[in-house]
Amino acid sequence: MSENNCLFCRIIAGEIPSNKVYEDDLAFAFHDINPQAPTHVLIIPKKHITSLTEASKIDQALLGHLTLVAAKLADQLSVSAGGYRTVINTGAGAGQSVWHIHVHLLGGRELGWPPG
C-alpha cells in the first residue's frame, strides 16, 4: 500500500524522521514541519491514498477513523476546549502539496473564517 517515492509513506516507514504523536494499525500522526498554529498535527492513513478525490467507498471507515483520531489528539494536545479545525486540502488549487491524503489538525489560537 506504500509508495516508494511518497514523502508521507516514507515518514510512516521511518525512512524520514518525524515528530510522531500517534500511531495505530491504520493511522499515523506527527507534527507539521511548518506549523500554521501552536498545535498543527497531520493525521494520515498508512494506506497510500493520493487525495480525497481518489478515495473510494472502501475507504469510508478509514476516513472516519482519521477524523476520530484527530478528535482524540485534539483532546490529548489540549486544544479541544479552545476550539480546533480539521482540514483536508484537496488538489493544488486548494493548497495540497503532498500527494498522500492527510487531515490537518490546527488549534491553540483563534482560527479565522473563511480560510484563505
Ligand code: 5GP
Ligand atoms: P498540504 O499543503 O498538502 O495540505 O499539507 C502538507 C503539509 O505537510 C504542509 O503543512 C507541510 O508543512 C507539511 N510537510 C511537508 N513536508 C514535511 C515533512 O517532511 N515533515 C513534516 N513533518 N511535515 C511536512
Ligand code: ZN
Ligand atoms: Zn503515500
